[in-house]
Amino acid sequence: MLPYFNQDFGNPSSIHLYGRQARKAVDKARESTAKVLNAKFDEIFFTGGGTESDNWAIKGIAFANKNKGKHIITSSIEHHAVLYTCEYLEKMGFEVTYLPVDRYGMVDPQEVERAIRSDTILVSIMFANNEIGTIQPIKEIGAIAKSKDVYFHTDAVQAVGSVDIDVEDMNIDLLSLSGHKIYGPKGIGALYIRKGTKIVPLLHGGAQERNRRAGTENIPGIVGLGKAIELAHTNMEKNNKRLIGLRDRLINGIMNRIDHVLLNGHPNLRLPGNVNLSFEYIEGESLLLSLDMKGIAASSGSACTSGSLDPSHVLLAIGLSHEIAHGSLRITLGEDNTEEDVDYVLEVLPPIVQRLREMSPLFVQEKGGCQYV
Amino acid sequence: MYSDKVMDHFTNPRNVGELENPDGVGEVGNARCGDIMRIYLKVENDVIVDVKFKTFGCGAAIASSSMATELIKGKTIDEALLITNKAVTQALDGLPPVKLHCSVLAEEAIQKAINDYKEKQKNKLGA
Numbered sequence: 001m002l003p004y005f006n007q008d009f010g011n012p013s014s015i016h017l018y019g020r021q022a023r024k025a026v027d028k029a030r031e032s033t034a035k036v037l038n039a040k041f042d043e044i045f046f047t048g049g050g051t052e053s054d055n056w057a058i059k060g061i062a063f064a065n066k067n068k069g070k071h072i073i074t075s076s077i078e079h080h081a082v083l084y085t086c087e088y089l090e091k092m093g094f095e096v097t098y099l100p101v102d103r104y105g106m107v108d109p110q111e112v113e114r115a116i117r118s119d120t121i122l123v124s125i126m127f128a129n130n131e132i133g134t135i136q137p138i139k140e141i142g143a144i145a146k147s148k149d150v151y152f153h154t155d156a157v158q159a160v161g162s163v164d165i166d167v168e169d170m171n172i173d174l175l176s177l178s179g180h181k182i183y184g185p186k187g188i189g190a191l192y193i194r195k196g197t198k199i200v201p202l203l204h205g206g207a208q209e210r211n212r213r214a215g216t217e218n219i220p221g222i223v224g225l226g227k228a229i230e231l232a233h234t235n236m237e238k239n240n241k242r243l244i245g246l247r248d249r250l251i252n253g254i255m256n257r258i259d260h261v262l263l264n265g266h267p268n269l270r271l272p273g274n275v276n277l278s279f280e281y282i283e284g285e286s287l288l289l290s291l292d293m294k295g296i297a298a299s300s301g302s303a304c305t306s307g308s309l310d311p312s313h314v315l316l317a318i319g320l321s322h323e324i325a326h327g328s329l330r331i332t333l334g335e336d337n338t339e340e341d342v343d344y345v346l347e348v349l350p351p352i353v354q355r356l357r358e359m360s361p362l363f364v365q366e367k368g369g370c371q372y373v
Numbered sequence: 374m375y376s377d378k379v380m381d382h383f384t385n386p387r388n389v390g391e392l393e394n395p396d397g398v399g400e401v402g403n404a405r406c407g408d409i410m411r412i413y414l415k416v417e418n419d420v421i422v423d424v425k426f427k428t429f430g431c432g433a434a435i436a437s438s439s440m441a442t443e444l445i446k447g448k449t450i451d452e453a454l455l456i457t458n459k460a461v462t463q464a465l466d467g468l469p470p471v472k473l474h475c476s477v478l479a480e481e482a483i484q485k486a487i488n489d490y491k492e493k494q495k496n497k498l499g500a
Binding site: 281282283285286289293302311321322323326358359360361362 | 375380383384386389400404405406407408409410411427428429430431432434435
């Protein structure tokens with residue numbers, strides 16, 4: 001990827017040698033991306049990231065098919081790139097059904113089927129959730145969408161490189177992916193669009209990406225994405241096996257050492273590196289700060305980490321109360337993490353939780369037999 | 374994002390805990406919003422001779438509680454009532470804008486605890 005920043009600077013739209021070299025590099029990345037999804041070469045379109053891909057898929061389908069209908073189906077736990085795009089379309093006169101999820105964060109395919117109306121033009125359900133890691137029954141949902149002749153989009157930003165994806169077998173019409181979630185560069189993504197799909201562009205201008213996505217291509221980003229997706233796919237089975245081992249060691253270790261902890265998400269149908277737990281009686285941000293001081297980088301669904309008043313919409317959607325959602329902690333394990341890292345977390349976390357609980361007025365109430373106020 | 378002072382009071386909070394038979398208790402906030410602050414006072418001759426707190430909340434909420442207890446310890450009731458959220462924030466070398474409500478909670482908790490003390494005094498005199 002690096003040579004494309006300063007040595008191979010050709011514009012792939014140019015006829016000259018440098019342009020042709022750049023075109024070749026882009027074609028190779030497109031080939032790699034298509035192969036991983038079992039898509040065709042000319043069904044892959046590079047974008048500026050997962051957010052652009054989601055925006056393009058949903059707005060592009062909505063605007064191109066509004067004469068057929070104005071109804072869209074999605075879920076209540078989508079990434080904001082999908083949710084806020086849907087909310088925008090509602091303001092433009094479209095109707096959106098936000099399907100609920102069960103306590104594991106799972107969408108019921110039968111509810112998708114029941115929600116489809118004669119004017120439904122799109123079903124958009126994420127492949128795997130970014131917060132709680134739940135992997136959706138995509139193949140079942142794809143089959144339903146196909147049988148009802150409705151386009152099916154999936155935001156697979158979290159799933160690519162961790163889950164087997166086959167757009168043919170799963171009847172996926174549009175799929176969003178991003179570079180930096182698979183150890184590729186930031187600011188690059190792709191949208192898979194099944195051949196024959198009726199969609200309008202999001203960006204207008206030049207003839208790049210076969211007239212579908214205007215703007216000079218981000219060549220280093222595209223090359224980086226192509227390489228990253230190829231590596232992620234090649235090593236997926238081996239990496240997943242190792243990550244699932246580390247993940248379950250961490251989850252079980254924490255639950256064995258600390259009382260009043262809840263696992264958020266599904267026990268098995270979850271991303272290999274995703275750990276999301278709620279610690280009762282304490283607030284997530286103070287937990288993150290304490291872990292950060294020990295060199296552990298984590299995140300939380302607490303409102304206090306986002307500056308908003310409400311905790312994560314995903315945690316509320318799986319039925320957690322506000323107070324339990326405030327006490328959530330997400331740890332993502334990756335390629336560089338080892339068993340020693342997991343054991344280090346298991347060593348430092350219990351005293352941190354203990355300290356914060358001793359400071360918490362809620363903890364005392366519980367000991368005295370009281371519940372949350 | 375936090376000042377060294379905030380981190381110091383978060384890591385080593387002063388006056389954490391409860392008081393047995395406190396002369397005044399004030400609790401503000403609720404778990405739904407992610408913040409609860411409870412302050413206990415021991416008062417002799419209208420002087421706050423001891424103060425403890427318990428807080429459920431973020432780093433700024435814990436640091437604000439700790440700083441608030443430090444600011445009112447040894448002060449008279451009237452002096453303590455003059456402590457504003459601004460004073461708490463300044464003593465912490467500032468708070469991020471989204472965390473200013475934590476210092477407001479600290480001010481409210483002090484006032485509630487002092488009002489509770491005053492109420493109890495009134496009841497004692499009345500009895």
